[in-house]
Amino acid sequence: MVALFVTFALLLFYALWLLGPTGKEATVRIPRGATGQEVARILEEAGLLRSGYLFSAYLRFSGQARKLVPGVYRLKGDGAFRLARALTGGERPLTVTLTFPEGERAVDYAKRLSQAGLDGDGFLRIVQEPGALRPPYVEGRSLEGYLFPATYTFDLLVTAEEVVRAFLRRFEAELTPPVRRLLEERGLSVHAWVTLASIVQVEAGSQKEMPYIAGVFLNRLERGMPLQADPTVAYALGKRLPELSRKAGDFAHDSPYNTYRYAGLPPGPIGNPGREALLAVLNPVRTDPKGRPYLYFFHAKGELFLNTSFEAHLEDLRLHRYSSP
Known part of the structure; x- marks a missing residue:
């Protein structure tokens, strides 16, 4: 009888040791749909368990195998029972x-x-x-x-x-009822809205400039004038703006995205515009204080220069971009 008790005590001690802390720490990936047996194997291979078999049996008989939450975890080998709690909602996946x-x-x-x-x-x-x-x-x-x-x-x-x-x-979430109403009032499809906003996003040097640049482009579209937007050429060539070269013939590249060669909007957006650019297209500044439509713009010395005529545009270019310091 004593021998039987000692044997049982030794087996219990061994089982508790197998299910006890290992002192290890590891990052483990618990796939979606993984069974308790598969999870046990993952933990054992990571050194977080001594016996995946006993852990799997515990999950099965306790009903926790059905509650396992998939994800990537950073876990400590603090024992089978704590690991089970961690993987059934006690810890949040990374x-x-x-x-x-x-x-x-x-x-x-x-x-x-x-x-x-x-x-x-x-x-x-x-x-x-x-x-x-x-x-x-x-x-x-x-x-x-x-x-x-x-x-x-x-x-x-x-x-x-x-x-x-x-x-x-x-x-x-950006397509709110007020936005949809504005699109209808402006005669813009969602596709045209996003496409133009994507160009405005890249052209603008700041949020403040966006409504003015949107106004220029809308005025040019209305008049059948090409947008002549450098970012569309860069997108067509898979380049970034600083990489564009007139000497290399970039601006003569034949692509429907090249708004120097083709009037109207390009076939689709050239990037992913944010809320400010999207709203700028819906709320543009299209005219100067005298009511004359803005048709030209350029950047120089950190400023945006707007013009209503080509002659004034050329003069401002001469004064602010091409003049000697």
Whole structure:
């Protein structure tokens, strides 16, 4: 009888040791749909458990296998019972918070995602070929322009499709009833609105300039004048603004995105505009104090110069951009 008791005590002690703390710490990835047995194996391989078999049995018989929360966790090997609590709601999975700036392109957003360990390549594939994810107001092939720039927090198991959906949901939030009414009053489709805002976003040196630049472009569109917007040429060539070269023939490049060669808006957005650029297109400043329409602008010495005639535009260029210091 004594021998039986001693044997039972030793077995109990051994089982408790197997389920007890290991002193290790590790980051583990619990996939979606993982079974208790699979989770136990992951924890054992990470050194957080001594016996995945006993842990799996505990999860099964306690009913906690059905409550496991997928995600990436930073865990300590504090024992099987604490680990079970951690993975069934006691700990929050790790997340990453990323800021996506206004005006950047989808390829830039993809790089930011990849640098954070998320599926940037998959994200870009969906943006370029969205299929059923394409909202009805997106007239182009790509979702460029509709990836609303903001700060997002993602679970580390987030899929590329979930990331795209998060961007689109955030854009939808900008399509408020007042905005839709303004679009109708201005005679603008959502696609034209976003496309023009994407150009304004890159052209403007500050938020204050945006309504004026939007006004110039709207006036030029109304008159059938080409927009002659450098950022559209850069987008067509896959370049950045400082890389553009007249000597290399960049501005003669034959592309529907080249607004020097083709009048009207380009086929789609050239980046992802923020709220200020979008609102500037809806609330532009189109005329000078005398009621004359702005048709030209340029930047020099950190300032925006606006003109209502080509002659005045050339004179201001001579005085402020091409004059000797």
